[in-house]
Amino acid sequence: MKCSKCNNKAIYERKWEGRAYCGSCLSEQVERKVKQTIRENNLIEKGEIIAVGLSGGKDSTTLLYILHKYFSKTNQIIAISIDEGIEGYRNETLERAKKLACVLGIEHKIFSYKKIFGINLDEIPEILGEKQKINWCTWCGVFRRYILNQAAKAINADKLAVGHNLDDEVQGIFMNFFKGDLSRFQRLGAKPGIIGSKKFVQRIKPFFEILEKEILIYAMINGIPFSNAECPHSEEIMRRTTAEMINKLEFEYPGTKFQILNFYEKLRPFMTAVEIKENIRSCENCGEPTSRTNCMACELFDKLNLNLIEKSLQ
Numbered sequence: 001m002k003c004s005k006c007n008n009k010a011i012y013e014r015k016w017e018g019r020a021y022c023g024s025c026l027s028e029q030v031e032r033k034v035k036q037t038i039r040e041n042n043l044i045e046k047g048e049i050i051a052v053g054l055s056g057g058k059d060s061t062t063l064l065y066i067l068h069k070y071f072s073k074t075n076q077i078i079a080i081s082i083d084e085g086i087e088g089y090r091n092e093t094l095e096r097a098k099k100l101a102c103v104l105g106i107e108h109k110i111f112s113y114k115k116i117f118g119i120n121l122d123e124i125p126e127i128l129g130e131k132q133k134i135n136w137c138t139w140c141g142v143f144r145r146y147i148l149n150q151a152a153k154a155i156n157a158d159k160l161a162v163g164h165n166l167d168d169e170v171q172g173i174f175m176n177f178f179k180g181d182l183s184r185f186q187r188l189g190a191k192p193g194i195i196g197s198k199k200f201v202q203r204i205k206p207f208f209e210i211l212e213k214e215i216l217i218y219a220m221i222n223g224i225p226f227s228n229a230e231c232p233h234s235e236e237i238m239r240r241t242t243a244e245m246i247n248k249l250e251f252e253y254p255g256t257k258f259q260i261l262n263f264y265e266k267l268r269p270f271m272t273a274v275e276i277k278e279n280i281r282s283c284e285n286c287g288e289p290t291s292r293t294n295c296m297a298c299e300l301f302d303k304l305n306l307n308l309i310e311k312s313l314q
């Protein structure tokens, strides 16, 4: 199989395009698409401070690498990592994160649960004193989003770039569909979450149109240090089942993932009316936007006898 662009030996085939690519031509394709996504969705404006959520996995390291390559002259880029205190996992991923930030000469800030909240994620079941299993991903997700947002605000970031790829995006579309969660369903896309709120640093997803597989190949070709370690607490059964279903469809009908995303993007403008009707108020404790009296973060912190208000990074 030869590269459709330069005739060198191809290493990867895009079945839905009927084309194959060598390593350097695929890299070029990936970079071009990322730049197009950023431009078409106005993700990064000249002069903005861009925080990059850097976990040390392939997606976030590749994101930092590409943003540094194309935006370091016009924008200040700062990497943010979070240490949840997960034994046998986070140390390895943090090492890769540090290495990449160092090689690229990018400022890198690490925030740990232990320092900010006084506890590691691993300690939560003991503190709750419950024998029953806790939903790790819920706890961790709320903690992580909270710190990332606070950290991005503390460094005056205009945007917070995250490494979500096309596979993550399509899984998100289906999972919210399965759960009947219209509110979350309509807040996916290149600029997810609540747009235009001063309380949230706007998240951006420059990779939301890039396949996970292509990011992996890109990272390997370009010698980006990343970790393959998987979180030992991860029990996202529904996500795994959904991913398997989508991958099976993609295998049988190449291009399915793009079709699903395209359909979603066409549907999105029609969903804005629902957003207005929905009752968004401020959390009575911390003031963050929520649809309830107290936000999810405050409810969880309450269970640990921690008060969110005192745990600001600023």
Ligand SMILES: [Zn+2]
Pocket: 003, 004, 005, 006, 007, 008, 021, 022, 023, 024, 025, 026
């Ligand atoms: Zn080529």
Ligand SMILES: [Zn+2]
Pocket: 283, 284, 285, 286, 287, 288, 294, 295, 296, 297, 298, 299, 308
């Ligand atoms: Zn709150």
